[in-house]
Amino acid sequence: xxxxxATPALAAKTSxxxxxxxxxxxxxxxxxxVMMLLVTAYPMFRALYLSLFRYRLTAPDDREFTxxxxxVSVLTDSLWWTDVFNTxxxxxxxxxxxxxxxxxxxxxxxxxxxxxxxxxxxxxxPYGIITVVSAFAWQFAFSLNNGFVNGWLPFVGDDYNxxxxxxxxxxxxxxxxxxxxxxxxSLLLLAGLSQIPEEMLEAAKVDGATWWQRLFRVILxxxxxxxxxxxxxxxxxxxxIFDNIxxxxxxxxxxxxxxxxxxxxxxxxxxxxxxxxxxxLLFLSVLLIAFTLVKLFKVDLASARGEx
Amino acid sequence: xxxxxxxxxxxxxxxxxPTLTWYINPDPNPPPDFEGAFxxxxxxxxxxxxxxxxxxxxxxxSASEQRIQLARRLAADDxxxxxxxxxxxxxxxxxxxxxxxxxxxxxxAALSEDVLQxxxxxxxxxxxxxxxxxxxxxxxLWYRKSVTDAAGLxxxxxxxxxxxxxxxxxxxxxxxxxxxxYEGYVVWxxxxxxxxxxxxxxxxxxxxDAAVTLDTEAGTAAARVIENLASSRAAMADLSVSNxxxxxxxxxxxxxxxxxxxxxxxxxxxxxxxxxxxxxARYPATVEGEESRPxxxxxNIGIGAFSDHPELAKEAVACMTSEEQQIQYAVxxxxxxxxxxxxxxxxxxxxxxxxxxxxxxxxxETAGPRPATPYWSTVVNAMLGGWHPAASxxxxxxxxxxxxxxxxxxxxxxxx
Numbered sequence: 071x072x073x074x075x076a077t078p079a080l081a082a083k084t085s086x087x088x089x090x091x092x093x094x095x096x097x098x099x100x101x102x103x104v105m106m107l108l109v110t111a112y113p114m115f116r117a118l119y120l121s122l123f124r125y126r127l128t129a130p131d132d133r134e135f136t137x138x139x140x141x142v143s144v145l146t147d148s149l150w151w152t153d154v155f156n157t158x159x160x161x162x163x164x165x166x167x168x169x170x171x172x173x174x175x176x177x178x179x180x181x182x183x184x185x186x187x188x189x190x191x192x193x194x195x196p197y198g199i200i201t202v203v204s205a206f207a208w209q210f211a212f213s214l215n216n217g218f219v220n221g222w223l224p225f226v227g228d229d230y231n232x233x234x235x236x237x238x239x240x241x242x243x244x245x246x247x248x249x250x251x252x253x254x255x256s257l258l259l260l261a262g263l264s265q266i267p268e269e270m271l272e273a274a275k276v277d278g279a280t281w282w283q284r285l286f287r288v289i290l291x292x293x294x295x296x297x298x299x300x301x302x303x304x305x306x307x308x309x310x311i312f313d314n315i316x317x318x319x320x321x322x323x324x325x326x327x328x329x330x331x332x333x334x335x336x337x338x339x340x341x342x343x344x345x346x347x348x349x350x351l352l353f354l355s356v357l358l359i360a361f362t363l364v365k366l367f368k369v370d371l372a373s374a375r376g377e378x
Numbered sequence: 379x380x381x382x383x384x385x386x387x388x389x390x391x392x393x394x395x396p397t398l399t400w401y402i403n404p405d406p407n408p409p410p411d412f413e414g415a416f417x418x419x420x421x422x423x424x425x426x427x428x429x430x431x432x433x434x435x436x437x438x439x440s441a442s443e444q445r446i447q448l449a450r451r452l453a454a455d456d457x458x459x460x461x462x463x464x465x466x467x468x469x470x471x472x473x474x475x476x477x478x479x480x481x482x483x484x485x486x487a488a489l490s491e492d493v494l495q496x497x498x499x500x501x502x503x504x505x506x507x508x509x510x511x512x513x514x515x516x517x518x519l520w521y522r523k524s525v526t527d528a529a530g531l532x533x534x535x536x537x538x539x540x541x542x543x544x545x546x547x548x549x550x551x552x553x554x555x556x557x558x559x560y561e562g563y564v565v566w567x568x569x570x571x572x573x574x575x576x577x578x579x580x581x582x583x584x585x586x587d588a589a590v591t592l593d594t595e596a597g598t599a600a601a602r603v604i605e606n607l608a609s610s611r612a613a614m615a616d617l618s619v620s621n622x623x624x625x626x627x628x629x630x631x632x633x634x635x636x637x638x639x640x641x642x643x644x645x646x647x648x649x650x651x652x653x654x655x656x657x658x659a660r661y662p663a664t665v666e667g668e669e670s671r672p673x674x675x676x677x678n679i680g681i682g683a684f685s686d687h688p689e690l691a692k693e694a695v696a697c698m699t700s701e702e703q704q705i706q707y708a709v710x711x712x713x714x715x716x717x718x719x720x721x722x723x724x725x726x727x728x729x730x731x732x733x734x735x736x737x738x739x740x741x742x743e744t745a746g747p748r749p750a751t752p753y754w755s756t757v758v759n760a761m762l763g764g765w766h767p768a769a770s771x772x773x774x775x776x777x778x779x780x781x782x783x784x785x786x787x788x789x790x791x792x793x794x
Contacts, residue, residue: 124790127453128475128752129585149763149793214616215624234618234767322559322618322766331793337446339756344793 262296
């Protein structure tokens with residue numbers, strides 16, 4: 071997508087100056103890297119270590135090395151796979167819907183002429199609300215006792231308990247998640263949208279391209295990197311979904327996500343061993359998703375940020 | 379004035395008077411015209427002496443979250459916990475993890491003197507009293523007299539779950555229970571099982587190797603009651619998310635019939651007109667002819683194992699759990715005393731109907747406690763996996779399936 075193509079000769083030649091700049095760069099980031107290692111690498115390796123034990127916070131003396139048995143029992147447990155299914159389902163459903171709505175919002179924000187500030191602000195408001203607060207708001211909205219959703223929807227009975235069934239509860243969770251994070255998606259898409267040169271669109275228009283043709287042939291291909299970055303960020307976020315489930319169902323009716331399962335094992339049941347194994351698996355899943363998206367769609371993160 | 383208060387508060391910290399920090403569970407809201415320190419904060423104020431000041435810190439609302447906060451602090455050797463209000467079901471776990479400062483034999487004798495047996499059981503682990511009973515809670519059956527009259531139900535005799543479900547269904551009324559996915563639902567299941575002569579687990583001293591005894595006649599009888607209610611018209615629409623609070627509204631309105639609930643319910647309705655239509659009786663029986671075993675709860679006072687002032691804390695506990703403090707606390711909050719003679723006091727008899735006090739006392743004495751095991755939270759989680767939602771309970775398969783699952787979870791072979 072970039073028009074600047076570096077010639078091989080230029081790229082291969084590294085002058086003294088470039089090397090010095092590189093060294094300086096490393097020195098400048100060194101404190102941050104050390105901090106990062108301290109606060110992220112240590113807990114990660116600690117979790118990896120703990121995951122090899124049967125270890126309960128309230129019975130520290132009974133700690134026992136069990137090798138990979140925690141991983142075996144998690145990976146052969148139906149609850150783990152139910153939760154993985156839920157998490158992937160929520161991730162795919164919310165990201166897909168958010169991509170469409172977010173794109174529409176991005177178009178509105180990009181094209182709007184009057185009251186630009188107000189429209190942009192109102193689209194972004196949900197993203198400024200704390201997830202727990204938005205989860206409570208939506209829980210009240212869907213609640214059987216004091217909610218309004220049943221009253222507003224014509225095809226739903228007044229005594230319909232949204233949190234009484236698995237799919238309806240997951241639907242409610244997805245609605246809350248989508249409402250809350252679509253603005254983030256549209257912000258990222260807006261960045262991509264504004265990078266498309268106006269002349270390109272005008273040229274297409276002059277050539278007689280219809281609105282749909284311009285969208286699918288010009289706009290979308292030119293925003294591919296921005297779209298993929300948006301999808302990647304949101305997919306990783308959505309895979310770690312926790313707050314909405316915690317507030318809305320507490321995992322009842324099989325609506326638990328992988329993060330929630332991890333939370334329950336570590337925080338509620340004090341099972342540090344199994345919990346650590348779960349968090350390692352969660353981390354690996356997130357890595358896998360990131361890797362797949364980046365490799366499969368050949369997303370170049372640097373180009374999306376306009377660095378190349 | 380504000381400056382003066384600040385100076386005094388600071389002086390308390392760095393002068394020779396030590397501060398004892400008491401982590402308390404939330405008390406009910408004080409009535410609008412109440413003045414001064416209410417509930418446990420009131421006890422703290424009255425039991426502070428010129429040698430120490432008791433300061434309260436509020437814990438989260440649910441018992442599970444109270445446990446999490448206390449245990450995480452204590453696991454990190456937090457010396458700021460001098461005193462803590464502890465739910466009886468966590469006595470075993472906290473004592474087993476050596477989070478509690480032990481009481482000497484004489485102290486145990488003094489703290490359990492005149493205390494109702496149900497409350498002592500909940501404060502005991504491995505034959506020692508490890509926490510001091512402050513108050514005892516129990517569930518009774520609250521009913522609307524208009525409904526039982528219409529159904530022709532004789533409430534002076536013990537009633538069964540089957541009877542009240544039928545009476546409610548026939549009269550367009552509801553039966554309110556606690557069946558959300560939380561510990562309270564297991565309280566109900568445990569009461570049903572103990573009411574049929576069984577228990578969820580036995581051999582609790584084996585820890586994670588305890589024997590699970592759900593696949594028994596008692597387990598099936600409990601499942602039958604749950605299935606009966608969940609499939610009847612008497613079930614409240616929000617059965618699968620119901621708790622102690624959600625049942626109060628529907629019970630007090632048109633269409634209310636029965637609820638099982640803790641003692642605080644009395645104060646909730648005492649001021650309104652509906653109280654004239656509300657009756658109370660012993661917890662319903664699981665099987666006809668067998669006496670019910672009502673749930674028991676309450677709060678005990680534990681002393682933090684890492685406290686800097688364990689001796690002062692013990693002195694404070696003696697005052698905090700004295701009969702006098704228990705009576706005043708009960709009058710304020712409707713949380714009933716753990717000491718038996720308090721039930722004879724003039725203050726309590728003035729505040730609560732005499733037959734209700736008698737019912738509560740008897741209910742606490744003959745309660746069916748939840749199994750005392752350090753793994754109670756694990757058991758609860760595993761139980762919920764099989765028994766929630768109530769509408770999915772099947773007497774043929776639920777007890778057997780849950781039996782196996784709870785055992786697997788306890789041994790670490792399954793996640794819950």
